[in-house]
Amino acid sequence: VNALFEKYQNEIERVLAKYPPEQKRAAVMPLLYLAQSDRGYVTRLDLIEIGEILEISSTDVGSIVGFYTLYHDHPGGAHRIQVCNDLACALRGADEFLDQLCENLGIQVGETTGDGVVTVEAVMCLAACDKAPMFQVQDTQGIRYFENQTVESALALVQAWREGTPEPAGVVISPSVSDSKVEEVPAEIQAEHAAEEPVEVGSQPTGDDLPEANGEQNFEQKDADE
Amino acid sequence: MSEMILLRHREIPEIKNLAVYRQHGGFEAFKKAVVTLQPQQVVNEVKASGLRGRGGAGFPTGLKWSFIDKNNWPHYVVANADESEPGTFKDREIMEQNPYQFLEGVMICAYAVQANAAYVYLRGEFWQLAEELDQAIAELEKVGLLGDNIFGTGYVLRVYTHLGAGAYICGEETALLESLEGKLGQPRLRPPFPPSYGLFGKPTIVNNVETLANVPLIIEKGAAWYTTIGTERSPGPKIFSLCGNVNKPGNYELPLGTTFRELIFEHGGGIPGRRKVKAIMPAGASSALIVATEEALDTPMDYENVQKVGSTLGSASVIVIDDSVNIDWVINKTLHFFKHESCGKCTPCREGTYWMMHISDRISGGDAALEDLELLDDVAHNIQGKCLCALGEFSTMAVVSGIERFKSDFELKVLDGASQSQTAPEAEPVAAD
Numbered sequence: 294v295n296a297l298f299e300k301y302q303n304e305i306e307r308v309l310a311k312y313p314p315e316q317k318r319a320a321v322m323p324l325l326y327l328a329q330s331d332r333g334y335v336t337r338l339d340l341i342e343i344g345e346i347l348e349i350s351s352t353d354v355g356s357i358v359g360f361y362t363l364y365h366d367h368p369g370g371a372h373r374i375q376v377c378n379d380l381a382c383a384l385r386g387a388d389e390f391l392d393q394l395c396e397n398l399g400i401q402v403g404e405t406t407g408d409g410v411v412t413v414e415a416v417m418c419l420a421a422c423d424k425a426p427m428f429q430v431q432d433t434q435g436i437r438y439f440e441n442q443t444v445e446s447a448l449a450l451v452q453a454w455r456e457g458t459p460e461p462a463g464v465v466i467s468p469s470v471s472d473s474k475v476e477e478v479p480a481e482i483q484a485e486h487a488a489e490e491p492v493e494v495g496s497q498p499t500g501d502d503l504p505e506a507n508g509e510q511n512f513e514q515k516d517a518d519e
Numbered sequence: 520m521s522e523m524i525l526l527r528h529r530e531i532p533e534i535k536n537l538a539v540y541r542q543h544g545g546f547e548a549f550k551k552a553v554v555t556l557q558p559q560q561v562v563n564e565v566k567a568s569g570l571r572g573r574g575g576a577g578f579p580t581g582l583k584w585s586f587i588d589k590n591n592w593p594h595y596v597v598a599n600a601d602e603s604e605p606g607t608f609k610d611r612e613i614m615e616q617n618p619y620q621f622l623e624g625v626m627i628c629a630y631a632v633q634a635n636a637a638y639v640y641l642r643g644e645f646w647q648l649a650e651e652l653d654q655a656i657a658e659l660e661k662v663g664l665l666g667d668n669i670f671g672t673g674y675v676l677r678v679y680t681h682l683g684a685g686a687y688i689c690g691e692e693t694a695l696l697e698s699l700e701g702k703l704g705q706p707r708l709r710p711p712f713p714p715s716y717g718l719f720g721k722p723t724i725v726n727n728v729e730t731l732a733n734v735p736l737i738i739e740k741g742a743a744w745y746t747t748i749g750t751e752r753s754p755g756p757k758i759f760s761l762c763g764n765v766n767k768p769g770n771y772e773l774p775l776g777t778t779f780r781e782l783i784f785e786h787g788g789g790i791p792g793r794r795k796v797k798a799i800m801p802a803g804a805s806s807a808l809i810v811a812t813e814e815a816l817d818t819p820m821d822y823e824n825v826q827k828v829g830s831t832l833g834s835a836s837v838i839v840i841d842d843s844v845n846i847d848w849v850i851n852k853t854l855h856f857f858k859h860e861s862c863g864k865c866t867p868c869r870e871g872t873y874w875m876m877h878i879s880d881r882i883s884g885g886d887a888a889l890e891d892l893e894l895l896d897d898v899a900h901n902i903q904g905k906c907l908c909a910l911g912e913f914s915t916m917a918v919v920s921g922i923e924r925f926k927s928d929f930e931l932k933v934l935d936g937a938s939q940s941q942t943a944p945e946a947e948p949v950a951a952d
Contacts, residue, residue: 313719316700318701318702320701322682322683322684322698326684356703360686360703361686362684362685363643363685379605380763380838380849380852380853381605381838384763385768416685417603417859418603418606418856419644420603420607420608420610420644422605422606422607422608422763422768423760423769425762429644435646435647436643436644438644438647
């Protein structure tokens, strides 16, 4: 039918087989991923070709690209580092992590490095709240998680991309309780704390005791899909 | 709990391997159901177990299954694996580590409602997980547990994965169905509910991953066994996702009715730096903030008791907030989330989250007046009860409870800002984007 279909005929037929024949439209999201795997974003031609395959208008296909954050309609860096700095991650230092990562790369959130290797974006919850700071990497290979990160480990990843060496391992499979990076209090003190030290009722903050995460600059992020 | 029911991989590390899962009784429940039970008997057993939906709403699972419209065919089962609530990360662990128990739950559910096709709708970020599930499904087809003539009974069942692409709203079941149909993830007007009008307009059961993972053991060991765990009105085990200001964040499988204190201090190792717990969000970013009094800490975490302390259990994603954190900052974070994730369909949510976020930004930036607190509260109340789905409601929970229960945090910020702007008007210009 068209170039996209010719290139990915087997994959497209496998995707279409998942849905009732009269419900072809259900394949629009998998097909967009397929198209995006070529260069990291979808083109106008992709929209038209997917529309032809699924017998829907290219405008309908485009609306899906606009609605969902994981589709991109313009080029970014070869790899997108998408840092979660939602509430739970921010309580574990994600805002500072994001700021420092950007500072080290010499870019603002939402921007791409001069060599086109990496775009850093702030995104919403990635369901890894216990392993923050964390991010996912989205590129033509798909999406993968990097958890319990430091600025150094993230920069090492970028370095590996720049040098074309293998990526450091990213995912800490989540079978168990992760060790917290925060100050460990010995178990006996914890127990004593739990038993004896009453928690102040509705304790109020001191105001000047706020985490640095409180600064407005942390919200200068661009939405990943804007 | 001495023995894991859901996070069984912590005791049987290789359980993600099909042979190991089967050695430990895997797919015996599915076989028992398909070979020896009528679909209605399976529904009745799940009903009798008292299992309630683990995705947040807590709706009785067996009852939902019994609503499937038997005059309209085909039927579908959809597993909601869109896990996107800030603070929730339990379904991911189940699917990564104990995938066959989850899939067996999907398959038993499909048999119970006589569906021949089931879809697992995963959030797009679970890309690698979807590939692993595809492999697991292929294994099941290879050994005949999925396919055309299961156990020689003629029962036909196929399971497919489907990836979303980054939209919190798709965790709402009707938005999920729209998304699965290849449309924008926007909620439908209900009723009709999915058991009568669901995927492709056909009767559909949508259940959360954790809910489904409970099912094989209910069928294997019986409803009577299941009700011995948890409380009378909230039976069974629950995975509590614990995160925030806590020493040992992670998933904890505990009976429903475990107290906040036990979760946070015994299992979670307490608060870093021996700080005090200030607030608890028991249902992730969409929960009302609980003031962490002694009494609140001793509250059993089940559907009824968490409501008594002014919040909801939801999916049991417990975010702990210590006394170094200002609640106005917490609210600001949740509002940035909900503003981003509003699907845009209902005006009160689309516009309301936008305005709430901007008012909150003013408060956080020290650029607000005390009246802005009332305005924020007012906008929140004008969203409540006016949206098609719960997201609109969710966006207001932390706002309303935060202002009500931690008002001085906001006032402090406002007054702080006012005094700073008098003394140093150009101290810190806002960085241009």
